[in-house]
Every structure is written in structure tokens, then in C-alpha cells.
Amino acid sequence: MDKIIITVAPVGAEVTREQNPNLPLTPEEIAEDVFNCWKEGASIAHVHGRDKNGVATQDAEVYRQIIEEIKKRCDIIVQVSTGGAVGMSREVRIAPVSLKPEMATLSTGTCNFGRDVFMNTQDDMEFFATEMKKNGVLPEIEVFDAGMIPNALQLIKKEFVPAKVNFDFVLGVPGAMLGSAKNLVFLSGEIPKNCTWTVAGIGRYELPLAVMAISMGGNVRVGFEDNIFYSKGVVADSNAQLVARISRVAKEVGREVATPDEARKILGIEK
Numbered sequence: 020m021d022k023i024i025i026t027v028a029p030v031g032a033e034v035t036r037e038q039n040p041n042l043p044l045t046p047e048e049i050a051e052d053v054f055n056c057w058k059e060g061a062s063i064a065h066v067h068g069r070d071k072n073g074v075a076t077q078d079a080e081v082y083r084q085i086i087e088e089i090k091k092r093c094d095i096i097v098q099v100s101t102g103g104a105v106g107m108s109r110e111v112r113i114a115p116v117s118l119k120p121e122m123a124t125l126s127t128g129t130c131n132f133g134r135d136v137f138m139n140t141q142d143d144m145e146f147f148a149t150e151m152k153k154n155g156v157l158p159e160i161e162v163f164d165a166g167m168i169p170n171a172l173q174l175i176k177k178e179f180v181p182a183k184v185n186f187d188f189v190l191g192v193p194g195a196m197l198g199s200a201k202n203l204v205f206l207s208g209e210i211p212k213n214c215t216w217t218v219a220g221i222g223r224y225e226l227p228l229a230v231m232a233i234s235m236g237g238n239v240r241v242g243f244e245d246n247i248f249y250s251k252g253v254v255a256d257s258n259a260q261l262v263a264r265i266s267r268v269a270k271e272v273g274r275e276v277a278t279p280d281e282a283r284k285i286l287g288i289e290k
């Protein structure tokens with residue numbers, strides 16, 4: 020098995036300080052948090068921007084500050100969100116890709132998202148993929164529902180997306196695919212053999228799916244974007260606490276944790 024790539028998703032677009040007072044919001048707070056996660060074994064940081072009021076923003080200037088502050092502290096791979104928050108236009112969502120980060124997310128389909136709809140039409144997907152290609156940004160395919168895999172395979176076939184990509188199975192979003200063991204086994208069997216995968220379990224699904232992925236040879240994403248708890252009813256102290264647990268479990272079962280440069284090699288990113 021390859022070394023495990025741990026992604027931290029420290030902020031997201033939806034979670035609030037009322038839900039977890041330890042949520043980082045400003046570029047400096049996010050960077051410091053990511054640095055602590057890097058020390059615990061994270062090699063990718065999936066970041067979202069927040070404005071001065073803590074509201075989700077795709078403003079390139081906010082992302083520029085986040086990336087600059089992270090780069091001052093460590094060599095973690097920065098993956099910007101193009102999902103943003105539900106309801107944002109694709110022109111708004113794409114903004115951080117202009118900064119040419121190493122990676123960005125690419126959601127390959129539409130799904131319900133709680134009471135909202137997370138919209139990604141065929142045109143949207145091709146638009147995001149084209150902009151990433153133009154800017155030399157490696158997409159990570161975000162899969163919330165089963166139909167998003169055939170959509171991604173079509174994008175690969177039409178060369179909008181490189182043939183070797185990492186798929187991130189985001190499981191447990193209300194309105195999309197459940198975070199069951201069966202679903203993870205099914206989805207991970209549906210992607211091309213040369214591709215890699217990560218699981219991001221939402222809420223209570225985070226830990227059991229992470230433990231499964233460790234044993235299956237997959238990669239893991241944790242962080243407040245997906246889950247704010249350390250255990251049932253206990254709010255996590257920090258994102259680093261969640262990352263540290265994954266590193267510990269992985270090492271216990273014989274999977275070494277990839278450094279950012281090792282992750283770059285696995286993912287095919289030239290530094």
C-alpha cells in the first residue's frame with residue numbers, strides 16, 4: 020500500500036464558531052491551524068475563505084492571504100475550494116483558481132445539500148475543469164453521489180481532466196450518499212485503477228470511514244468542514260487533534276503517513 024495522504028479541511032463554508040469555538044476564520048488563524056495539522060501529518064490543506072464577518076467568500080484576495088500565510092509556515096499542498104457555498108455562481112466559485120494553487124476541488128455533479136441544492140451542471144464542470152487546466156491546477160474530484168463518478172470518467176475521456184486524479188468520496192451529506200461501509204467499498208471499486216481516492220465522512224461517519232480507508236489503502240480527509248466533534252457530544256479542540264488521531268491509527272496498522280513531497284509524488288504534482 021502507498022503511504023497514506025491525510026487531508027485537513029479546517030474551515031469549510033458552513034460551520035460556525037457557535038458550533039465549534041475553535042474554528043479558524045481569518046487567514047492567519049487558518050494558516051496557523053494548517054501548520055499545526057501539518058506537524059501532525061497532514062499533507063494537503065483543503066481551504067475555504069471567510070470574510071471579516073466569518074461568512075464564506077471565494078474572494079481571491081482572501082485566498083491569496085491564506086495561501087501566503089500557509090506557505091510562510093510549511094510546505095503542505097494547498098487545495099482551494101471551487102465548491103464555495105451553495106448558491107454561489109460559477110464565476111464567483113472559480114476565483115481562487117486564478118492564484119494557481121497546486122490543487123482545487125472539482126465536484127462532478129449536482130446533489131441535495133441539506134435543504135439546499137449543490138449545483139454543478141455539465142457546463143459548470145467543463146468550465147471549472149477548463150479553468151484549472153489553463154492555470155496548471157490539479158483537480159481533485161469531489162464525489163457526493165454515485166452518478167458523479169461516471170460524470171468524472173466522461174471528463175477524463177474528453178481530456179478536460181487528467182487521466183490520473185484523486186477522487187474524494189464525501190459521504191454522509193444530508194440529501195446525498197450515506198456514509199456506509201457498503202458505499203465506500205462500492206465507490207472505491209468504480210474508479211480507474213491508476214487513480215487514487217480519499218474518504219471524507221461527514222459528522223459521525225468521519226472516523227469509521229477513515230479507519231476503513233486506512234485498511235483499504237485509501238486516503239483520509241478530516242477537519243471541521245466535515246465534522247466538529249472528537250467523540251460523541253465532545254467538540255474537538257482543534258483540527259490538529261483530528262489529524263493526529265488518523266496518523267496514530269494509520270501507523271498502528273502499518274501505514275506510514277506521506278509527507279507533502281511524498282503526496283506530490285503519489286498525486287503526480289510537480290513542485
Ligand code: KMH
Pocket residue numbers: 031032033099100101102103104105124125126132137161
Ligand atoms: N460547501 C459545499 C457546498 C468544495 O469545497 O469543493 C461544497 C464544498 C465542496 O465544500
Ligand code: ZN
Pocket residue numbers: 028031032065067100102103244
Ligand atoms: Zn470544501
